[in-house]
Amino acid sequence: MTKITSLCVFCGSKNGADPAHKAAALRLGELMAERCIRLVYGGGSIGLMGVLSDAVLEGGGEVIGVIPEFLKDLEVGSDDVTEQIVTGSMHERKNRMFELSDGFVVLPGGLGTLDETLEIITWKQLQVHAKPVVILNSGGYWAAFEALVKQTIDGGFAHEAVVELYTVVETAEEVFAALEAQPDPKIEVLTSHL
Numbered sequence: 001m002t003k004i005t006s007l008c009v010f011c012g013s014k015n016g017a018d019p020a021h022k023a024a025a026l027r028l029g030e031l032m033a034e035r036c037i038r039l040v041y042g043g044g045s046i047g048l049m050g051v052l053s054d055a056v057l058e059g060g061g062e063v064i065g066v067i068p069e070f071l072k073d074l075e076v077g078s079d080d081v082t083e084q085i086v087t088g089s090m091h092e093r094k095n096r097m098f099e100l101s102d103g104f105v106v107l108p109g110g111l112g113t114l115d116e117t118l119e120i121i122t123w124k125q126l127q128v129h130a131k132p133v134v135i136l137n138s139g140g141y142w143a144a145f146e147a148l149v150k151q152t153i154d155g156g157f158a159h160e161a162v163v164e165l166y167t168v169v170e171t172a173e174e175v176f177a178a179l180e181a182q183p184d185p186k187i188e189v190l191t192s193h194l
Contacts, residue, residue, distance in 0.1 A: 004132075004179055006038040006064075008101035010116040011048040012109030016141075021108045024138035025051040027172035028105065033059025035176065040100045042093070043067030043085075045078035048107050053078060064100060068093050094119065103132040103179050106166075108141040117145075124165045125189045132182035133166040134175050142168060159192040161185075 015022045025048040032039055032055075039056045042049055043065030053063045057080065065081040068090055077084065087093045094116060106117045123129055135142050146168060152158040165185055167178040 004037060004102045004176075006040055006100055006102050007032060007105055007179075008040040008097045008103070009052060009105045009107060010109060010113045010120075011041070011052060011107035012113055013042070013044045013047040013049055014110065015047050015051070016108050018108075018139035018141070020139035021048060021141065022051055024136055024172055025107055026055050028052060028107070028136065028175060029055025029061075030059055031172055031176070032056050033061035036061065038062040038064065038082075040064045040066065040097050042097075042112075043072075043077050043081070045076045045080070048109065050076075050078065052107070053081060057081070066093050066096050066100070098123075098129070101131065104134070105175055105179075106133070106135045106142075108138060114145075121162075121165050124185050125162060127185060127187070127190055130184045132179045134178045134182070135166055135168045136172060136175060137168050137170055159186075159189045161189050165189065 011025060029052045039053060039061065041053060044050060056063050063081040064083045064085065065078055066085045066087060067077045068087045072086060085096055087096060104120050121133055124133060149163060153160050164183055167182050169175055169178050
């Protein structure tokens with residue numbers, strides 16, 4: 001696997017109800033800065049996005065914020081990042097974040113985070129990439145997602161190996177070993193239904 005020098009992190013523009021989410025974002029940012037891993041994220045200065053980017057910057061790390069023009073004001077786009085990339089659309093934003101990253105980490109978030117998570121896992125299923133995807137399940141937030149993926153398998157809509165397209169961890173400290181240990185996607189996740 002390629003050495004991880006740049007991580008895309010998907011997360012909410014709110015902190016959420018459980019303080020564990022904010023703590024996980026803060027700790028992940030600290031650990032990324034310690035490891036000299038550049039953060040690529042959605043560019044916001046509020047919520048978990050703001051907590052994470054501030055932690056990386058305070059630790060001396062680099063942060064690239066990628067935000068579409070129409071969301072820059074709505075999500076209070078951060079101008080304090082190392083580099084800010086403003087795109088014309090959400091599609092351009094997600095593609096640019098993908099291009100800049102060696103892997104992906106998912107923290108709790110809303111529908112946008114869910115969209116980004118499903119898309120990057122689907123791209124891996126379709127063999128568009130083989131980059132690692134790690135879901136940080138702070139406060140048990142992603143249990144329903146795991147149940148939904150299991151339902152796609154049990155319902156006959158997905159191969160059982162789709163659960164290998166990502167790794168779920170409980171703490172920020174576990175993220176980096178999980179990134180390194182994630183297997184390449186099996187071809188069966190793409191071809192089993194053909």
